[in-house]
Amino acid sequence: MAEPATRAALDAWGIDAHALERLGGGAVNEHWLVETAAGPLVLRRYHPAHAAEATPYEHDVLRYLDGNGWPVAAPIATPTGVTTVETDAGRWSLFPFLQGTPPADSPRSLQRLGALLALLHADLATWPGGAEQRATFGRVTDLDRYLETRGRTSFDELVERLGRDEPARAAELRGIRERNAFSLHHLGYDALPNTVVHYECLGRNVLFQDDEVTGILDFDFVHRDARVADIARSLAVECGTDPGRVQRWLGGYAAHADPPLAQGEIDVLASLMIASELWNAVIPLALADGPSGAEWMRASAYASIDERLPALELAQPALRRAASVRVVPPGHRA
Structure with missing residues (x-):
């Protein structure tokens, strides 16, 4: 009923x-x-x-x-x-309702997810409405716009509020963001062109039946950003700090990327993985403080601050090396 x-x-x-x-x-x-x-x-x-x-x-x-x-x-x-x-x-x-189930985790599925996002980017780039930014959205680093347009707060106010009960976590979150902002500016993220990105093209949002893709879900965060920000989001979730997984996923993407990944995109990729995880910490933390917040959101934000963000910072040299090696399947050109 x-x-x-x-x-x-x-x-x-x-x-x-x-x-x-x-x-x-x-x-x-x-x-x-x-x-x-x-x-x-x-x-x-x-x-x-x-x-x-x-x-x-x-x-x-x-x-x-x-x-x-x-x-x-x-x-x-x-x-x-x-x-x-x-x-x-x-x-x-x-x-x-779309039929299918998410793929089992395997080296091949990582490559397929990378290839799928490359093909999706190519078609999203031709959408006639893609010249304008989505209302209330900005780039992954523009946390204040996302928060303020949803009746929340600014990043600084959010961290200040967090610091009342969790001063160490607040200091860690602020420090990581400041270091990441410096890195992204130094590496040229600001100059990369925008395109339409999915931002949640993850294994859990892709459905298969047998060997066929039958569904791509969760366009809730589709907006304009550098395409490498979308890649970084997928890598942060699907691969974490594992360089081998990063290379396999990127191999799938590079085989179908149009245009091919530029050196400037590759250079900034590892730092954008941190930016993605910052976004993944800040948004749940803000929602947890709202009237419809849930405790799991706060727990997820704390896990980002305590574990995932420090791990990504430590892994930056290895992730940069992995990103510089584009694994391309035989018969394809990056």
Whole structure:
């Protein structure tokens, strides 16, 4: 039986659900599997911190990719033609359900994930709407814009608040960000051109059936940044500080990159892995302090500050060496 909130949302699409099941796995937004006579759908309720003005950009990207043959869940319009519905219980969208499961971790799957992102970047670069930045978004280093446009705070205020109870963690977080900002500026990140990036093209968001990609999920953070920032996000999550895994993933990307990775992109990649992990610490920390925050968000932020960020800093020389060796499969050119 559908709850009143989900039933009211589905009414906007004229959907009569045979069954409704809450889905796990979403880090912030909530999702329900909706069984209908026409097949399964997914109902999403956006997190309150998700800016309403940022949603059309994501939906436009999904429609564009769907029209170009990508296995993405393009939003379903209501009979009145809108893809987002406001009710007393929140903001909702409806999507097709994509079949498949994430790939098992293996050297081959790392290469395939790298190749997939390279191909995705090439098509995203041709999206007609890609010249403008997504509302409320900036580059990975522009933490203040992301926080302030969601009714949160600035990075400095967030660290100051953290320091009241966790002075050592606050000092560590501030120090890592200052060192990273210096490194990125010195290596020329500011001069790299922007393009449309997915920013969550991770193994858990890619679905396979047999050997075929059947779904690419979670375009919640699609926006404009240097493409190497997107690469760094995937490497930080999928490879961590393991140089061998970094080389395998990059080998897949380099084999299909168009244009090929430039030396300036390779030089800044390891430092952008730290920037990605800083983002991965700051956003959950800010959300945890909000009215709808969860303790797991704070725990995740603390794990970044205590473990992942220091490990990435220590591994910078090895990661830079790994990034400079582009492993290209036989028969391909980087």
